Amino acid sequence: MILSKVIELLLGGMVTSIEIFLLTLLFSLPLGLVVAGGRMSKFAPLRWIAKVYISIMRGTPLMLQLIVVFFAPYYVFGINLSADYRFIAVIIAFTINYAAYFAEIYRGGIESINSGQYEAAQVLGYSKFQTFFIIILPQVFKVVLPSITNEVITLVKDTSLSFVIAIPEMFTVAKQIAASEASIAALLVAGVFYYVFNMIVAFVMEHIENRLDYYE
């Protein structure tokens, strides 16, 4: 197979990788905030549910979680799901896994905000809701951004785990080509693609960090 054909096939897989990447961020970034809220709740049962959830998501392999999310509806509940479910399962598994990591990052960020900020907001009459979204959260984002960047870069590489349930993303495609051609060229090209992908991610995140640099 000529190189241009390999690149063409890999770019096709890359579209799927990017879809997984973007959809995971779209759902897991807000979900992480909800989980962090549960984790810090004054209501003990909620706090424990969040704690156990985070513990399981961080304590077991993402690859295993992908398989469980994909196969559980059939093997546990006997539900036959459509072919589309394969992709949905990937998004669900990545989302619930990354939300756990994001939740802990948010929690650290929220706890780092000085209590004086809450007090000043209270004295000025801001509601709890306003205090969180106008005063606290914008400051939290600045604090957590470097940690979020780390996770986002990891996510780019983790999308390759989708091969385990045969999603035709870039790594799955690269492996197939490598197997049929008995050559690792396709895998090396895939490696370059992941690397470039992450350079772009790092560039974008750095840009956002710089945008937030207007205050200390």
Place this chain on the structure above:
Amino acid sequence: MSLLEVKNLKKSFDDNVVLKDISLNVERGEVLAIIGPSGSGKSTLLRCITDLEQEDSGEINFDGTFGLVFQNFNLFPHHSVMKNITNAPIKVQKRDKSEVFEHARKLLSQMGLSDKEDAYPCELSGGQQQRVSIARALAMNPDILFFDEPTSALDPELTGEILNVIKDLAANNMTMVIVTHEMAFARNVADTIIFMDGGVIVEEGTPEEVFSSDNQRMKDFLGKFYD
């Protein structure tokens, strides 16, 4: 009726009794300075009155709006000076935007900070930050303004800056309750001084009365400042 009435206020943190039985009145236009050693309960008293702490028992009667100026300013670092001042009047009090901005510009010029509208708190000196936080409190049109050791985080030069601002406010009949360690200032600006120690009011009166008190605890405390 007094603008603010505190009756038999009691507050403990676990076994530590911080306020034993505090009663005081503040009249409209009055400047009350609360002095006393660290740990005497001054700040806790202010925090109870401003709802930052919940008292264990007692009564606080106050019908109006108040502002609180913190020792550490507690400006919002991600908001510009202008937004720090205008956001609560607009978002909380639902006042007209252009009226609030006009008000804020007037306050900033009063504070000598007209050129700092677009600055962020991190770009300002401590004294400037404290003046912004006073402007932020004033922008809410408070009936009474509380100060919790407003100069304790500032060096002597910047302290003078803030004390002058408070003096100007007093001259304009602003009702104020000031917890402070600045004895000379308290004596100079206050109508009434309360000396607290160990969670009780030991001495209360005009500056002349309090500073010439025969109370031994009061004398010991003041002696340290005269030495």
